Amino acid sequence: MLSVLIIIPILGAALVGFFPGKITDEKLRKITLAIALSLIAWTVEIAIKFNLNNPGLQFQEHFTWIPQLGLTYNLGIDGLSLPLLALNSLLTFIVVYGYGNNVDRPRLYYSLILLVNAGIAGAFLSANLLLFVLFYELELIPIYLLIAIWGSKKRGYAATKFLIYTAVSGILILAGFLGITWLSNSPSFDYDLISTQGLSLKTQLILLTILLVGFGIKIPLVPLHTWLPDAYVESSPPVTILLGGILAKLGTYGLLRFGLGLFPETWQIVAPGIAIVGTFSVLYGALAAIAQQDIKRMVAYSSIGHMGYIVVAAAANTPLSLVGAISQMVAHGLILAILFHLVGVVESKVGTRELSVLNGLMSPVRGLPFTSALLIMGGMASAGIPGMVGFAAEFLVFQGSFSVFPIPTLLCIIASGLTAVYFVILLNRTCFGKLDNDTAYYPKVIWSERTPALVLAVVIFFLGIQPTWLVRWSEATSNFLVTNSSIEIQKSNIEIQNSKLKSQNLASLINTTEIQNSKLKSQNLASLINTTEIQNSKLKSQNLASLINTTEIQNSKLKSQNLASLINTTEIQNSKLKSQNLASLINTAEIQNSKLKSQKSKFS
Missing domain, CATH: 1.20.5 (Single alpha-helices involved in coiled-coils or other helix-helix interfaces)
Structure with missing residues (x-):
């Protein structure tokens, strides 16, 4: 069911780009409009069947694609992606309907618009990290060509700058995803199979920082924003609507899905720093917008500030602040779309965007009263006037974030007041006052130029009066x-x-x-x-x-x-004694014998 939102625009791009035989520009436009309307209808069908009480991914589609790389075709939709998918389908229709007349190279133009839609839808639906990167990069080349071919004087410089920044962003995100999967020994890149809890705190901080920088370029956050003013200003109005209205949401979506979703513990450690960067972006965007003389550049810097609200709400990480962050993404896309559309109409009719030249557009005879009235309404919505979607979204952001980050939230509230200041400057100089007598009648605004603004205005008012329709999905x-x-x-x-x-x-x-x-x-x-x-x-x-x-x-x-x-000794002595006694006896005997002989001799 979800694959239809990707397959239809891809097949439509192939049909429009390689349609056999000759075909008029108007028929190409009608074919593309039919494709855009079918995407809206399919998104509505999904929303009707969507279970509001189920917080997980719904309508999942899963099959193994490249098992050696851990790449699976895994799609799913939840309350974070559904509102953004609806916004993507609506803005694609607005771009095709409002800017389809007299466009150069219509085959290529419509094909690229549909490819951008497919890439954005695929990224929002991806439940596999590698698949997300694949779709994230899919929109890079089409947007580059849309800026480089249909942009203004410095389109080449702006397109190249956009290409470099977005490529670096994609490389960082891919590096972060590879690090997460390999270091956590995950068997797959599927979102629901990855856990970072086994990683050391130092490793988690490094990986989360890589993702924050990668998605921070896409949002963009100050000081990673330098590509945005050039890309927004040099692009044609429909491309600017896609850039600011929906493409930038890939950054905040990735921040919530993969930053907060994969690193819930580490997120709490870095949350104060994220809130500070978001608050600085809000203040910088508001002050820079006040200093601009080009109304398109003013709206571009305004976009930086309003994206900062989303970052602060994401850092707070409370149920109300996250609902506010998602609501602010939708509100910002709608308001930015109507403002860039009306700025494009003014430029096409008056021939300039300079505040010093524009004056008296509310003149009912020679001016652009209808366009000016809608421009005033868009400025009020951006400033957060009650009854419009901007107020509902910002109120949720402030209320949900104040308990966690009171000082950054107060600074954001002050910045919202600065939003009113620069829009009062813009509207006072462009819409009011008198036209110079030398100024000719401005060309009338045709219905194909009015209708997109009217549709957006109705949605802005409806969601402002009934904000439950904005928050119930998320x-x-x-x-x-x-x-x-x-x-x-x-x-x-x-x-x-x-x-x-x-x-x-x-x-x-x-x-x-x-x-x-x-x-x-x-x-x-x-x-x-x-x-x-x-x-x-x-x-x-x-x-x-x-x-x-x-x-x-x-x-x-x-x-x-x-x-x-x-x-x-005794025997020897006895022997000696015997010998002596014997000798003595013999001597004695001899003496006695001698004496006896002598006596005998005497007797003789």
């Missing part, structure tokens, strides 16, 4: 985004507390273990000492017994040796 999704953000933050806080508790428990466990180890060591040491003493005592006893045994053995051996030695 309430459930806004509440879901805030609730999901709160849940993720609570999960993170619980994880942090659990981590702290684990650390405390671990420290307590370590202390307890150390105490137990200390006691155990003391017990083991005492036991070891006792055991050692016992072993030493036993060892001493064993050593003593062994020593005694050894001593006894040695003593026994010594006694044996001494006894043997004594016996030997």
Whole structure:
């Protein structure tokens, strides 16, 4: 069902661009108008079947496209994308109907318009990160050609500048998406399968910053805005309507979908900085608009300021502020479309956009009273006059953001007063006063030029009087985004507390273990000492017994040796004594024998 919103404009672009045979410009215009009306009808059909109580993606279409890259054809629509899709279809019809007459190279012109519509619709419907980048870049070349071919004098410079800035924006967004998917180990680039909670806080901050810069260029936020004044001013009115009315919303849409949606915890950390940048953009846009003399450039700077409201509301991240952010995107697109359309009508009839030249356009005879009246109405809507869509959207933004960021919100309220100042300057100089007598009658405004402004004026008044039609589509999704953000933050806080508790428990466990180890060591040491003493005592006893045994053995051996030695000595002494006694006995015997012999001799 959703693919129809992409396929119809692509096939229509091919049909218009390559229609066989000759065909008049008017027929080409009618074919393109029929395609634009069919897109509006299909969007209305989706809105009728849309479940207001379902905050998630509805009417999803999913099939694998390039599995090696993790690229799936995954489409879905919710309360964030549905209002912007309706705005895309409406502004495409306005552009084709109001500026189809006498356009050069109509085949290429209408084909490019339809391709831009397809790219924007595909980006809003994409539920796959790579698919979003693919459609995001699809509108780059068609818009570049629309500026470069049908723009004014400096169109080449403006188109090239737009191309460079948008290409850098796309590269940063792609780098951020690749980092998110690879670092989180996600199996796919599908939006609902990606979670960044496993990444470190530092990694999340780096990835979120990359996305903020990428989408900040597209919004654009100051100081990333320098491409916008040139692109808006040098473009033809229908291209400017597409640029400011719907194309810039890709930036704020991406901020909410992928910034807040994928980084709910980290978003709360950087939210004050986002609010400051948004507030600065609001003030800068208002002050720069006051200083302009070109009414188209004035409206361009006004666009910067009003996009800042959306950023502040997104930073606040409350249910009411997010509803206000989505409402402000729609309101800004409608108001900017009618203002750029009327500025284009004035330029085509008067031949200038300079405030110093324009005067007395409300003159009922020679002026442009109908166009001037609608221009006054557009200025009032932009300034936030009650009863118009601008008031309803800004009131939601201020009320939802004040509780979170009171000072930035007050500064934004002051800036809304400055909006009234520069539009009073614009309207006073252009619409009132007297025409110079030398000024000829201005050409009459035809109905094809009036009708787009009338349609936009009716929608602006209707949504201002019945703002519930503006917010009813996005309430459930806004509440879901805030609730999901709160849940993720609570999960993170619980994880942090659990981590702290684990650390405390671990420290307590370590202390307890150390105490137990200390006691155990003391017990083991005492036991070891006792055991050692016992072993030493036993060892001493064993050593003593062994020593005694050894001593006894040695003593026994010594006694044996001494006894043997004594016996030997005694035997030797006895032997000697015997020898001496024997010798003495022999000597004595010999002496006695000698004496006996002597006696015998005497007797003889």
